[in-house]
Amino acid sequence: MTWKVGNLELKTPIIIASGTWGLGDTLLQYLTPQELTYAVGALVTKGLSLEPMSGNPPPRLMETPCGLINSIGLENPGIKTFLEDYYPRLRELKIPLIFNLHGNSEEEFIRLAEILREVGEEAIELNISCPNVKKGGISFSQSPEVVFELIRGVRKVFEGFIAVKLSPVGPVMETALACESAGADALTIANTYPALGIISYEPLRIIRGGLSGPAIKPLTLRLITEVSSRIKLPIIASGGVMSGKDVFDYLLMGASAVQIGTANLIDPWSPIKIYEEIKELLRSYGRLLDKGNT
Amino acid sequence: MTWKVGNLELKTPIIIASGTWGLGDTLLQYLTPQELTYAVGALVTKGLSLEPMSGNPPPRLMETPCGLINSIGLENPGIKTFLEDYYPRLRELKIPLIFNLHGNSEEEFIRLAEILREVGEEAIELNISCPNVKKGGISFSQSPEVVFELIRGVRKVFEGFIAVKLSPVGPVMETALACESAGADALTIANTYPALGIISYEPLRIIRGGLSGPAIKPLTLRLITEVSSRIKLPIIASGGVMSGKDVFDYLLMGASAVQIGTANLIDPWSPIKIYEEIKELLRSYGRLLDKGNT
Amino acid sequence: MKKALVIENEPLTERIGLLSLKVDQHLCMAFNPGQFLKIGLSDGRFDPLFPRPFTVHSLQKNTLRILYQVVGKGTRALRIIKAGSYVEVLAPLGQPYPKDIEFPLALVGGGVGVAGFGFLLERLSSQRRKETALYYGASKRSDLVRLDYFKSFEVPLRLATEDGSLGFKGYITDLLEKDLKERCFRTIIACGPLPMLKRLKESLKGSGIKLYLSLENFMACGTGFCMGCVLPKRSGGYVHLCKDGPTLLAEEIEL
Amino acid sequence: MKKALVIENEPLTERIGLLSLKVDQHLCMAFNPGQFLKIGLSDGRFDPLFPRPFTVHSLQKNTLRILYQVVGKGTRALRIIKAGSYVEVLAPLGQPYPKDIEFPLALVGGGVGVAGFGFLLERLSSQRRKETALYYGASKRSDLVRLDYFKSFEVPLRLATEDGSLGFKGYITDLLEKDLKERCFRTIIACGPLPMLKRLKESLKGSGIKLYLSLENFMACGTGFCMGCVLPKRSGGYVHLCKDGPTLLAEEIEL
């Protein structure tokens, strides 16, 4: 069986989400290449920028009821160092890589896409929805027109698979429509939800960041139900997947594949466990998927 | 100490939220009038409409990780029956009552406000954000202009305290600004988050409703931080309050009072317990509140 | 919710347990058979978020017992609670079994649905017990629990197992239907899986026997606060299971 | 995560417990003193969401022990786990204590911060132990736990309590500073509350003694995946405590 997300073909519907497996260097300490290729359809890299970014000062994390607020601030070594130091080992896995890209401007996104085209990579995910950076990130998601132009611009230099990762807040439907008409190949719905937590009063430690984890799944499931009922672009679901049931719920409501984020942080084996569970559910209820959504 | 929400004076910052204590008839089975007057600053009635509403068919509830999806659909006996059968006992408690109102149109909201003016009641909360009804409800919240007109209209017939209960999704900031310029007295932020859950596959049972409970608190805390930094209207916080710390977090980020919803469903004594906790926190950290937000 | 001491938590089968709580005199007086309570774990963890509802299985000398079956995370957590620790309870909730029971009475329990009949039998006069029969079915012999306890009431105990390992082979409803050819009941109260209740309602239609069903539903509050636990009424509108139920006249509701 | 059998869960004080897990030979070989593991509750409940990190306190004959203090809901849940049940573990995590320790060595533990030094002492040769001293402080006598175990290594055991109920009266850092006037250490490894570590860093500045600190932070993954557990480096940028730590050279980080 293969899973299609537009023109991208995956061996399983399980994708490991951006930012939840580091830069890839420690992944193989916990999973064997065999386990990975068995269960994982694609890997989305950490958000990569043109220049290295050192990320936000602490606190970067706070646990909330059934959720996690993170404010990493896109710490990454920059695309060039990533391609030199991390990419070669990842490529050997022969699992499709999707490059999650962060630009401060349309020009930066275009330059990033060009660099990937040059190394022969064929799939990118435009991160226009990170709530934890001052420039770029979520601010894009608030303006469908800007997103339209951005995708047009990137499309000119990049023929491969372009997914756009939307923010769950703001004009989601309008932005999704803009992606569709600008020629994106898929939508990733969604990034984290803007959130705030107070860690302590004395000293006063506050974290502004994005909420992920099982707490948000009912919200993203609703969002995907609504977007998939109005928009034809394939949807990659991302939000609170902890079990095979979560994957199946998303597939049932119109997603073509599903990303696993916070669950990797809890247990690096989550993708394998979840893949086993979804296989079982597909055996029992797979026929519900043919009928399409309800 | 008294707590001011605009011109409304409360003995404590704890308000019991709409729809989470029924119509009031069973409340006194679990709490004594003494307990209530000791801990509770105000009671917000179940959403009341002109005509009786029988509510949505089951399933109306689903538990999610640290949250609850409800799709009650504003079941209520209509304002007249409420005033006849339930109101007299509630009035005897001598705790300020805030009438949560649901209209399908501006005219209905105005008529409801007139009825309350006639019985001499002085505080209402306009529910323009219920995600569980086809007409009225959340659709109002999506259009700041409509909200502006609505409040203007109600203000003409109702001189008392008008709070507007916003949806956490859609153009929140614009709607808040519209409430401010239309002359509302306070904002209640926020109603439940549109959500979807799949209870079972065979038979396929799906619930579309609103998410409440501790899962959403980090989101509503962020929302209130942002709105309070831009808008002067007093804010009543509502979302996931389970403890005194949650109340204090909201007060610290700019709320003037705090509603307790889902926690009442878990335990009718929650308001008392939470009040004890917030008193303690105010003793230890109360001075942080004078400094205003950070 | 109030704290209640766990006196004992006895595993009866792999999935069924008997939890004994110490309750105060006041609560003992307030409870009537058919009512339920909700039990919270009192460990400060918000998952599961809501206390779970359980029927009172037995209430004697300040000891309240529930018979519970492990189905999800709430009951799984209940299973590992040790004697000596505390849970939180809110009680009594819901309506007692109807006051206007006409005898002879048959009590029909499927699986742990039998729980509430213990408390009812405890409170029935010995005179009334003579006019009462208990039907109790499960899938296999080992799932028929608390038999000694139920036998102590000296009511006819009619057992059925799906695999025939004890009593009648088949569903408990089959056994009842068979018996009804020879025996007469004026009231039946049944509690168990939905298919069993549907079957009973169907087969007793027009029999003139008053059929009450003890029903389940996911409950958030159990107190009538949320209006979430509804079932459609035959006459239109809804009943609120936690306030109006859990035991309702079969003909008044849509299953 | 892998399942691990709980062999024993012994309460030592009201807030401190000693948890013994059975681990396989493979894991025993892989662990080095200073490393940690994360422990999940394996009960399918998502609150708390993340497994919690704990230092290995002892690792002998397939038995791994942690010394834990109850502070919040995760450790509260750990406290009630019974022998015979299972938890989930991911291990080994983090870097071992530095390889380049120069002796004489002082180990300074505040409260359960002392935990990791047990495993270190177990692995030190008897020769090295002779050049090692253990400083261990707590607020009161009863909070100084595992003393017999620590005594078994026959290293000088320097104790302090804030209330003077056992050993030196005052902070453990006071005792160390006093001793330093007469004794010489070339390396110090310290673990305990942040104020204690700050104080040590401050007071050892310019002393020429190499100071290592074992630090804590909220961790989501413990594996380097999330990049969340950062501390600012003196030279700019950040260290990732779970990958680069938890034991770091004091002078390289901003506390």
Ligand SMILES: Cc1cc2nc3c(=O)[nH]c(=O)nc-3n(C[C@H](O)[C@H](O)[C@H](O)COP(=O)(O)OP(=O)(O)OC[C@H]3O[C@@H](n4cnc5c(N)ncnc54)[C@H](O)[C@@H]3O)c2cc1C
């Ligand atoms: C009045 C009353 C009395 C009861 N008495 C007893 C008793 O005496 N003994 C006993 O063992 N049980 C009794 N129950 C049932 C018991 O409350 C449940 O089994 C328990 O709540 C399950 O909790 P859990 O966390 O273990 O399982 P959960 O994780 O909550 O799952 C339990 C089951 O409910 C289903 N479910 C989840 N959400 C919904 C929803 N919204 N609507 C419908 N189904 C849903 C799940 O699919 C699953 O199969 C009673 C229920 C009621 C309402």
Ligand SMILES: Cc1cc2nc3c(=O)[nH]c(=O)nc-3n(C[C@H](O)[C@H](O)[C@H](O)COP(=O)(O)OP(=O)(O)OC[C@H]3O[C@@H](n4cnc5c(N)ncnc54)[C@H](O)[C@@H]3O)c2cc1C
């Ligand atoms: C590498 C390492 C090794 C450790 N070894 C041990 C050990 O051997 N023994 C031991 O007892 N403990 C050890 N700890 C500490 C232990 O992990 C914590 O005490 C535990 O995680 C607390 O979990 P909890 O759920 O009980 O408490 P929580 O409910 O998580 O609360 C614990 C405390 O952390 C605070 N807190 C919450 N969020 C944050 C945040 N984002 N940033 C900072 N503080 C926050 C809370 O205010 C609270 O005071 C170690 C920690 C690390 C990182």
Ligand SMILES: Cc1cc2nc3c(=O)[nH]c(=O)nc-3n(C[C@H](O)[C@H](O)[C@H](O)COP(=O)(O)O)c2cc1C
């Ligand atoms: C620690 C952390 C770091 C993340 N970094 C990125 C990132 O670099 N780029 C991105 O597009 N999304 C990032 N995300 C978002 C996740 O990829 C995912 O979309 C989100 O967490 C929701 O899914 P989940 O609930 O399964 O975690 C990050 C999330 C977390 C928790």
Ligand SMILES: Cc1cc2nc3c(=O)[nH]c(=O)nc-3n(C[C@H](O)[C@H](O)[C@H](O)COP(=O)(O)O)c2cc1C
């Ligand atoms: C069962 C239920 C019924 C509710 N009914 C109403 C209502 O009638 N009117 C209204 O404005 N809000 C209603 N709400 C929203 C609550 O008043 C509250 O704003 C929301 O649940 C968030 O707060 P919480 O997380 O503390 O529950 C309802 C919520 C629940 C859970």
Ligand code: FES
């Ligand atoms: S469960 Fe809330 S009204 Fe019945």
Ligand code: FES
């Ligand atoms: S805790 Fe995730 S990188 Fe350290």
